[in-house]
Structure formats: structure tokens, C-alpha cells
Amino acid sequence: MGKKLLFLFAAFAALYFISGCSNEHAAVAGQAGHDTRSTPPIVIAHRGASGYAPEHTIPAYRMAEKMDTDYIEIDLQMTKDRQLIAMHDDKVDRTTNGTGSVKELTLDQIKSLDAGSWFNQKFPGEADSGNHDLSIPTLQEVIQTFGKQANYYIETKKPAEYPGMEDELLKVLKKNHLIHSGAENRKVIIESFSADSLKRLNDRYPQLFLVQLGYPEKMDLPAISRYADAVGPDYQGVTESFVRKAHEEQLQVHPWTVNSVSDMKRLTGFGVDGMFTNYPDKADDITQSP
Structure with a gap:
């Protein structure tokens, strides 16, 4: 169905x-x-509170939690030994002191890398000496740290490069009792640029809330509505008309990545249902204001 x-x-x-x-x-x-409108828009901490702490690290997620964000976003890559880790890029070069593709490194090799010093160098105004000791967390470690008190917005990154990624994700979610048959559960939202990945998940668990990422001008909203519950478009192309058309197809709209207050206000005025941001505190102030 x-x-x-x-x-x-x-x-x-x-x-x-x-x-x-x-x-x-x-x-x-x-x-x-599946509601087609969230009031007020949900706030999704993009890679954690990544404007204030190294992305996809426990401190970034913890800071987002303290800012009362609705969801923490976790991008997934899969190691050589099939462990799911929280990392945006398919290479470790940008956010660690290492080099190489995630899929060619074991979890032990990745755990040995420094995942925070780069942030201090790039953003000296937000530098913290504790960042030198940070490691890359696994999905399991993130869930163990924050438990069922947090809501998780998880992306399958480049799943075509990681055969079976969806199966590994479902194993972790089931192990932590975050997925089950029957009623829809919004503790976990799964996003992807890959329609095939989302369709595989929809076939397995149609009660999952799924989000198709992409660019507004390329989105076939009627087709997306057959397997997903929302779209995650690049915020720069989002118009009031796009939001209205998405809602007509029973799709929520969660734009990425919205960091300026003026853009947050504009998109909230358009009626978006959520937004990704590196600064959850800014978005929370706007979405909660009367």
C-alpha cells in the first residue's frame, strides 16, 4: 500500500x-x-549543534539537546567491518587528522583519529581544548548516550556504495527498541537522497517516517508521496508555492540548511514543517515565538 x-x-x-x-x-x-503540518516547525540539529561544536560528535549532539532541539541529525557511513558511524563525508580527510575512504577503514582505525581539532582551527571563536580528545561515534554509541529521551533524524548516505546499509540500520534501531511493527513512531525519522534506499525501507517498515532529500525544481512530488512522508529540499529553492504543492500531496517540508534568522522567519512564513540548522538555538527562538 x-x-x-x-x-x-x-x-x-x-x-x-x-x-x-x-x-x-x-x-x-x-x-x-502522517500529519502534513507541524506547528510550530520542528527544529533539526544539522550534524548536531555543528555551528558551535565539531559536527557529528557527542558534544555537538549534547549541545543540541541542551538547546531543546526536536531532532538530532545523524549522517551514516559504513566502515570496512560494516559498522555504522556518524559522519557526513565518505572520506575522513575533512573532519579528522586521517585520510582515506570510510569503507576502506575498520572501526578501530577510525576510532584512533582526532575528530575535533580541525574545528578549533577553522572556527577559533568556538574553539574548545576538549575537542582534541574527540572520536567519531558509532550510531549505537549515539543512541546509547541519549537513549529514548532524544529523537533521531538519520540519513543513509550514498547507500549504493554500502550494500546492506539499510539492514544494518534496522538492526541497530530494533536492538534499541526504536522501531517496531504497528503504529507509526516519530522517535526516528529516516532521510536520504536515494529514492531506492527509502523505497527499500518503506517496503520493510511502511510505518517509518521517511524523507526524500533533493532540490525543489527536480522533485516529483506525486511520485515521492507514494513512498515518503516528507521532502527535504535545499532551502534556497523553497517557495510558498512549493510548500503548498507538497502539502497537497500530503508531504511535509523540511528544508536544509537554514542558518540565518531572516531565512528562518521567511520559511516559517511559507508554512514549512521543520528545518535543518547548525544553530538550533536561533531556530528555537523563532519557531517558539508567538
């Missing part, structure tokens, strides 16, 4: 239920399906 059919089924069920319920119970019933 496609995502849109699932949405319509849930919507009709909710309407039927609401007709005989109090307002409080109606609100609960409305949460059963």
Missing part, C-alpha cells in the same frame, strides 16, 4: 473516531496518521 493511501485511510479513520469523541480524544486520534 502506498504512503498516500495509508495517509487517506488514517485520515478517514480519524474523522470517524472524532465524530464520537471529546476534543482531547480527537487530538489523540489525529496523531495516528
Whole structure:
């Protein structure tokens, strides 16, 4: 069954239920399906609070948590020994003192790298001596650290280079009781530029909330709505018309990566349902303001 059919089924069920319920119970019933609008927009900490701490490190995620972000984003790469790690690039060169492709390095080799000193050099105003001792966390380590108190927004990066990445991801989520059959669970949202990756996940667990990343002008919204629940477009191409068309297809809109206050206000005015940012504190101030 496609995502849109699932949405319509849930919507009709909710309407039927609401007709005989109090307002409080109606609100609960409305949460059963995939909402097409979040009020206020959710704030997604892009690679953690990466404007203030080294991206994809425990301190960056912890700082985001302290800023009351709604979700922490975790980009996934897979090591030579098939361990999922939190890293944006498929090479370790930019954010560590090492070199080479993640897929050609073991977890032990990657764990030996310095994952924080580069940040002090690039952003001296945010430098911290503790950054010299940081290592790259695995997905399991992030979840063990923050548990079910946090919400996770996870990207399968270049899954074509990592056969079986989705299976490894599902294993970790099931091990930590973050995925189950039945009702939709928003503790975890999964995003990808790869439609094939999202379709594989949708086939396995249609209750997962899935987000198709891309560029607004290239997005086939009706097609995306058959396997995903939201789109994550480059914020620079997002217009009010695009948001309206996405909502007509029962798709939420979560633009990336929005760092200026003026852009945050503009996109909130367009009716977006969430936004990625390196500065969760700025976004939280705007989205929570009356």
C-alpha cells in the first residue's frame, strides 16, 4: 500500500473516531496518521549543534539537546567491518587528522583519529581544548548516550556504495527498541537522497517516517508521496508555492540548511514543517515565538 493511501485511510479513520469523541480524544486520534503540518516547525540539529561544536560528535549532539532541539541529525557511513558511524563525508580527510575512504577503514582505525581539532582551527571563536580528545561515534554509541529521551533524524548516505546499509540500520534501531511493527513512531525519522534506499525501507517498515532529500525544481512530488512522508529540499529553492504543492500531496517540508534568522522567519512564513540548522538555538527562538 502506498504512503498516500495509508495517509487517506488514517485520515478517514480519524474523522470517524472524532465524530464520537471529546476534543482531547480527537487530538489523540489525529496523531495516528502522517500529519502534513507541524506547528510550530520542528527544529533539526544539522550534524548536531555543528555551528558551535565539531559536527557529528557527542558534544555537538549534547549541545543540541541542551538547546531543546526536536531532532538530532545523524549522517551514516559504513566502515570496512560494516559498522555504522556518524559522519557526513565518505572520506575522513575533512573532519579528522586521517585520510582515506570510510569503507576502506575498520572501526578501530577510525576510532584512533582526532575528530575535533580541525574545528578549533577553522572556527577559533568556538574553539574548545576538549575537542582534541574527540572520536567519531558509532550510531549505537549515539543512541546509547541519549537513549529514548532524544529523537533521531538519520540519513543513509550514498547507500549504493554500502550494500546492506539499510539492514544494518534496522538492526541497530530494533536492538534499541526504536522501531517496531504497528503504529507509526516519530522517535526516528529516516532521510536520504536515494529514492531506492527509502523505497527499500518503506517496503520493510511502511510505518517509518521517511524523507526524500533533493532540490525543489527536480522533485516529483506525486511520485515521492507514494513512498515518503516528507521532502527535504535545499532551502534556497523553497517557495510558498512549493510548500503548498507538497502539502497537497500530503508531504511535509523540511528544508536544509537554514542558518540565518531572516531565512528562518521567511520559511516559517511559507508554512514549512521543520528545518535543518547548525544553530538550533536561533531556530528555537523563532519557531517558539508567538
